[in-house]
Amino acid sequence: MTPDDALLALAHVVEPGDERIGRMVDSLGPEAVIARLRDGARGDGPAQGLQARLDAFDRARAQAAARDAQARIVLRDSPEWPSQLDHLGPARPFALWVVGGPHLRLAALQSVAVIGARASTAYGERLAHDWTASLADAGWTVVSGGAHGIDGAAHRGALAAGGVTICVLASGVDVAYPRAHAALIARIADTGLLVSESPPGSSARRQRFLTRNRIIAALTRGTVVIEAALRSGTTSTANAAHALNRPVLAAPGPVTSPMSAGCHQLIRDQRAVLASQWGDVVDLLGAIGDGDGDVDRAIPPAAPTDALTHGQRLVLDALPLRTGLALDAVVRESGLSASAALACLGVLTAAGLAEQRGDTWRAVRV
Amino acid sequence: MTPDDALLALAHVVEPGDERIGRMVDSLGPEAVIARLRDGARGDGPAQGLQARLDAFDRARAQAAARDAQARIVLRDSPEWPSQLDHLGPARPFALWVVGGPHLRLAALQSVAVIGARASTAYGERLAHDWTASLADAGWTVVSGGAHGIDGAAHRGALAAGGVTICVLASGVDVAYPRAHAALIARIADTGLLVSESPPGSSARRQRFLTRNRIIAALTRGTVVIEAALRSGTTSTANAAHALNRPVLAAPGPVTSPMSAGCHQLIRDQRAVLASQWGDVVDLLGAIGDGDGDVDRAIPPAAPTDALTHGQRLVLDALPLRTGLALDAVVRESGLSASAALACLGVLTAAGLAEQRGDTWRAVRV
Numbered sequence: 001m002t003p004d005d006a007l008l009a010l011a012h013v014v015e016p017g018d019e020r021i022g023r024m025v026d027s028l029g030p031e032a033v034i035a036r037l038r039d040g041a042r043g044d045g046p047a048q049g050l051q052a053r054l055d056a057f058d059r060a061r062a063q064a065a066a067r068d069a070q071a072r073i074v075l076r077d078s079p080e081w082p083s084q085l086d087h088l089g090p091a092r093p094f095a096l097w098v099v100g101g102p103h104l105r106l107a108a109l110q111s112v113a114v115i116g117a118r119a120s121t122a123y124g125e126r127l128a129h130d131w132t133a134s135l136a137d138a139g140w141t142v143v144s145g146g147a148h149g150i151d152g153a154a155h156r157g158a159l160a161a162g163g164v165t166i167c168v169l170a171s172g173v174d175v176a177y178p179r180a181h182a183a184l185i186a187r188i189a190d191t192g193l194l195v196s197e198s199p200p201g202s203s204a205r206r207q208r209f210l211t212r213n214r215i216i217a218a219l220t221r222g223t224v225v226i227e228a229a230l231r232s233g234t235t236s237t238a239n240a241a242h243a244l245n246r247p248v249l250a251a252p253g254p255v256t257s258p259m260s261a262g263c264h265q266l267i268r269d270q271r272a273v274l275a276s277q278w279g280d281v282v283d284l285l286g287a288i289g290d291g292d293g294d295v296d297r298a299i300p301p302a303a304p305t306d307a308l309t310h311g312q313r314l315v316l317d318a319l320p321l322r323t324g325l326a327l328d329a330v331v332r333e334s335g336l337s338a339s340a341a342l343a344c345l346g347v348l349t350a351a352g353l354a355e356q357r358g359d360t361w362r363a364v365r366v
Numbered sequence: 367m368t369p370d371d372a373l374l375a376l377a378h379v380v381e382p383g384d385e386r387i388g389r390m391v392d393s394l395g396p397e398a399v400i401a402r403l404r405d406g407a408r409g410d411g412p413a414q415g416l417q418a419r420l421d422a423f424d425r426a427r428a429q430a431a432a433r434d435a436q437a438r439i440v441l442r443d444s445p446e447w448p449s450q451l452d453h454l455g456p457a458r459p460f461a462l463w464v465v466g467g468p469h470l471r472l473a474a475l476q477s478v479a480v481i482g483a484r485a486s487t488a489y490g491e492r493l494a495h496d497w498t499a500s501l502a503d504a505g506w507t508v509v510s511g512g513a514h515g516i517d518g519a520a521h522r523g524a525l526a527a528g529g530v531t532i533c534v535l536a537s538g539v540d541v542a543y544p545r546a547h548a549a550l551i552a553r554i555a556d557t558g559l560l561v562s563e564s565p566p567g568s569s570a571r572r573q574r575f576l577t578r579n580r581i582i583a584a585l586t587r588g589t590v591v592i593e594a595a596l597r598s599g600t601t602s603t604a605n606a607a608h609a610l611n612r613p614v615l616a617a618p619g620p621v622t623s624p625m626s627a628g629c630h631q632l633i634r635d636q637r638a639v640l641a642s643q644w645g646d647v648v649d650l651l652g653a654i655g656d657g658d659g660d661v662d663r664a665i666p667p668a669a670p671t672d673a674l675t676h677g678q679r680l681v682l683d684a685l686p687l688r689t690g691l692a693l694d695a696v697v698r699e700s701g702l703s704a705s706a707a708l709a710c711l712g713v714l715t716a717a718g719l720a721e722q723r724g725d726t727w728r729a730v731r732v
Contacts, residue, residue, distance in 0.1 A: 123620060252618030252630060254489060255642040264618060264642040267633060270703075274640070276621040276630040337636075337704050 005059055006030035007075045011095035012062060013037075013053035016197050016211035021050075022090030030094070062199065069174035069200040070189075071097040074104060082108045084350055087244055088218050093197035099173045100193035107164050107193060111141035112285055113216045115237050116150025116226035117259050124227035124259060127251055128153035129160070131224070131278035136163020138282060143168060143220050145212065146181055146188070150226045150234075155188055165192040168219065170212040171204035172196055195219075210236055217241035221350045222285040224275060225250040228262030235262050242271050245346030245356070247284050249275035270339050285347065308348075311336055315344040316353060316363060324360025371425055372396035373441045377461035378428060379403075379419035382563050382577035387416075388456030396460070428565065435540035435566040436555075437463040440470060448474045450716055453610055454584050459563035465539045466559035473530050473559060477507035478651055479582045481603050482516025482592035483625050490593035490625055493617055494519035495526070497590070497644035502529020504648060509534060509586050511578065512547055512554070516592045516600075521554055531558040534585065536578040537570035538562055561585075576602055583607035587716045588651040590641060591616040594628030601628050608637050611712030611722070613650050615641035636705055651713065677702055681710040682719060682729060690726025 001009075007030050014021045024033050040051050066073050074080045074096045082105045085092050098104050114132050116124055132142045132154045142158035144151040146167040158165035165188055169177065173194045176182035188194060197215060198208060213233065217223055217240035225248065228234035241248045250272035253260030266272035275281055308316065311334070318333035319325055325333070330341050345361050348354035355364050367375075373396050380387045390399045403416050432439050440446045440462045448471045451458050464470050480498050482490055498508045498520045508524035510517040512533040524531035531554055535543065539560045542548035554560060563581060564574060579599065583589055583606035591614065594600035604614045616638035619626030632638035641647055674682065677700070684699035685691055691699070696707045711727050714720035721730050 123622075127621065251621055252626070252633075252640070254620055255493065255617055256489075260618070261642065264640055267618075268640040268642070268646075274618070274630055274634040276627065276634070280634075339703065 001031055001034060003030050004075055006034045007094045008059065008062060008073065009034055009054060009057050011073075011075075011093065011197070012057050012199050013050050014094065016093065016208060017091045017214065019090045022092070025094070026090055065200045066097060069097070069099065069172065071099045071173050071194075071200060074098050080104050082219055083352075084108070085215070085218050087349065087356070088214060091214065092218075093215065095197070097173045097196050097198075097200060098193060099189050099195075101191070102164050102193055104166075104193060104195065107141045107166060108143070108219050109141075110139060111143050111166065111220045112281060113143045113220040113223040113237065113241070114150070114154035114226065115144055115216065115223060116154075116234055117228050117232060117262075118147050118149040118151075119229070119259065120149035120153070120227050121253075121257060121259050123253060123257070124150055124251075125153040128226045129157035131226070131251075131281070132157030132163075132165075133161040134278040135281060136161035136165070139163075140282075141166060141192075143216055145170070145209075145216060145237075146177070146185055148178055148180070152181060152184060154226070155184060155192075159187060159191070162191075166219070167192070167194050168212055168216050169194060169196040169204070170198070170208040172198050172200040172202040174200045175203060177204040209233060213237040214240045217244055217246060220246065221347065222247035222249065222281070224248075224281055225263055225266060225272060227251070227253065227257075227259040228266070229258055230261045230265060232262055235266070238266055238272060244349075245342055246350055247343050247346055248272040249281055249284060251275050273343070284343070309344075311340055312344045312347055315341055316348055319348075319354055319361055319363035321363050321365060324357050324362045326360050330361065367397055367400060369396050370441055372400045373460045374425065374428060374439065375400055375420060375423050377439075377441075377459065377563070378423050378565050379416050380460065382459065382574060383457045383580065385456045388458070391460075392456055431566045432463060435463070435465065435538065437465045437539050437560075437566060440464050446470050448585055449718070450474070451581070451584050453715065453722070454580060457580065458584075459581070461563070463539045463562050463564075463566060464559060465555050465561075467557070468530050468559055470532075470559060470561065473507045473532065474509070474585050476505060477509050477532065477586045478647060479509045479586040479589040479603065479607070480516070480520035480592065481510055481582065481589060482520075482600055483594050483598060483628075484513050484515040484517075485595070485625065486515035486519070486593050487619075487623060487625050489619060489623070490516055490617075491519040494592045495523035497592070497617075497647070498523030498529075498531075499527040500644040501647060502527035502531070505529075506648075507532060507558075509582055511536070511575075511582060511603075512543070512551055514544055514547070518547060518550060520592070521550060521558075525553060525557070528557075532585070533558070533560050534578055534582050535560060535562040535570070536564070536574040538564050538566040538568040540566045541569060543570040575599060579603035580606045583610055583612060586612065587713065588613035588615065588647070590614075590647055591629055591632060591638060593617070593619065593623075593625040594632070595624055596627045596631060598628055601632070604632055604638060610715075611708055612716055613709045613712050614638040615647055615650060617641050639709070650709070675710075677706055678710045678713055681707055682714055685714075685720055685727055685729035687729050687731060690723050690728045692726050696727065 128150045136158040141164045143166045144154040155165045167188045171177045173196045176185045223241040238248045250263035250266045314334040494516045502524040507530045509532045510520040521531045533554045537543045539562045542551045589607040607614050616629035616632045680700040
């Protein structure tokens with residue numbers, strides 16, 4: 001069994017986001033983990049379940065299923081793999097199933113998640129549509145989850161502007177969920193991308209929505225929450241982005257609207273920056289490494305650090321190349337507030353200019 | 367000439383907020399400054415203007431004018447003087463003209479400024495009315511500027527709940543401005559208070575609105591901005607409150623409303639905390655020294671520090687009694703973020719538990 005075959009098998013048998021298996025793979029390599037699982041060396045409950053799934057796994061059938069779904073399988077470390085997903089650490093996917101023309105890694109380089117409530121209001125849908133149309137027009141790839149409400153409006157806005165939009169599904173790429181969005185999801189596949197870390201045929205189970213949300217957060221430079229109820233699934237994606245130190249923005253709305261209450265809470269708790277226009281998104285997430293994804297660009301891209309904001313430059317200058325610096329030290333060295341420094345670290349990390357190890361950050365030589 | 371007569375004369379002849387004269391009074395005392403101004407010892411332009419005004423000042427006529435306006439004159443350091451105005455330093459008023467039954471110092475102890483755009487929307491007026499009615503119902507004195515739009519709605523909400531509301535005027539207390547609010551201002555005087563630092567008969571001049579705004583900010587524990595256009599007079603009051611380290615809250619609204627744009631900017635710049643319900647105001651400003659103003663209270667008031675939030679207690683514990691501590695040190699000692707520590711310092715200072723000297727804070731023994 002090759003390493004690639006082992007990763008493919010793991011992608012079929014391990015539930016998304018399983019950090020325990022992820023850590024084993026990181027330390028032993030995929031083939032050794034497969035061998036252990038086959039041997040039943042770890043005889044506890046979960047491993048036994050995995051052993052049974054592994055026995056049922058058939059490589060040829062898996063590849064045929066991908067072909068039938070018109071999907072390509074993008075394994076970890078393959079050229080199309082978006083390396084920003086590696087920030088998920090041991091919880092990162094073993095593989096992604098991808099449907100659609102654009103190159104996933106390039107399309108995701110300058111991407112933003114635009115997400116929100118399923119039970120959205122006309123106000124929120126209008127915002128989602130208008131902002132994503134403008135973002136798409138400005139060259140941003142809009143990533144969302146294909147759900148009713150804000151997600152659907154976000155995909156539609158990007159499509160209306162002729163932009164690339166990526167739908168990250170909690171089901172397999174051949175299972176349109178929700179059913180009512182089958183036509184929208186087919187339209188996305190025409191010009192954009194469908195992505196899933198579950199094999200074709202997988203249904204959208206509750207746990208998979210949560211693990212899917214971390215993919216949306218990790219794939220993008222930042223997340224924009226248009227509408228969210230208190231304690232909602234949208235808040236889970238926002239928290240995932242926040243945990244990855246990716247900037248989160250939230251649109252305010254009338255305080256009388258329950259669908260804005262989650263946004264207001266994120267802003268008040270300083271887990272999100274207030275965004276009142278789409279330009280705020282570009283101001284916060286923008287500019288870094290803009291040349292990278294723009295393969296048609298006639299002018300050679302500038303140095304990736306040229307487009308840094310003043311604050312990002314202060315933080316980058318504060319980071320050593322060898323040893324990591326804890327947040328406190330970054331705050332001290334940069335003179336920024338802790339929240340501003342964290343936001344800058346998130347952008348620098350997403351841009352590949354900085355690297356997080358545990359609780360510390362170091363600069364990456366570019 | 368007694369010190370009181372000298373303060374009264376200064377209140378008539380010096381423009382509100384004149385820090386130069388204020389510093390002279392702080393170092394020489396009011397009588398000496400009056401004597402200097404009379405002698406024309408400072409022969410430069412502004413002092414000559416003051417000298418002419420001083421020659422025209424007549425103590426008996428001034429007192430008659432106050433009587434005619436049914437106003438009492440509250441001098442610095444008199445029992446009814448709200449000592450929180452002293453945080454304005456040399457820019458604090460020499461005297462206030464006050465109309466109405468309540469005791470100004472006691473009424474202002476648990477007070478909140480609720481202010482906003484003149485060109486308000488129905489959404490903002492509804493919020494202002496509902497929040498001030500609830501705040502008044504909870505025992506808060508609502509302070510505003512009597513203007514069209516949000517100010518008027520704030521006064522009306524407090525009146526509707528049978529609460530005390532204070533209107534701080536840029537004109538004299540006998541000059542209803544705006545004219546269309548003459549009946550509202552008369553209603554406020556029936557159960558609440560009219561306050562001005564300009565003598566009766568003074569008109570509402572442009573500069574006096576700005577100096578008036580600092581009184582609203584300094585009189586209250588914090589300021590709530592309901593609606594504000596970008597770069598508006600409302601923003602000036604919010605900035606005055608921010609400069610005094612009094613907490614500022616702002617209500618969000620639809621991003622499509624220009625009247626919410628100023629609020630969104632204050633929140634995004636972290637000059638205001640997002641407030642989505644009136645309870646947020648109480649949570650941030652509340653509880654400190656609640657017993658002090660409640661003269662009818664049957665249960666003896668608790669120690670003023672009993673009602674501190676956890677963060678406020680951390681900050682207070684960090685403050686020494688003798689030497690002041692700079693903000694950086696407060697942040698380090700309390701473990702709070704800089705903005706949270708500043709907000710706590712503002713509340714503690716407004717409650718008389720801490721004292722600011724230059725860039726440092728120290729605890730006040732209570």
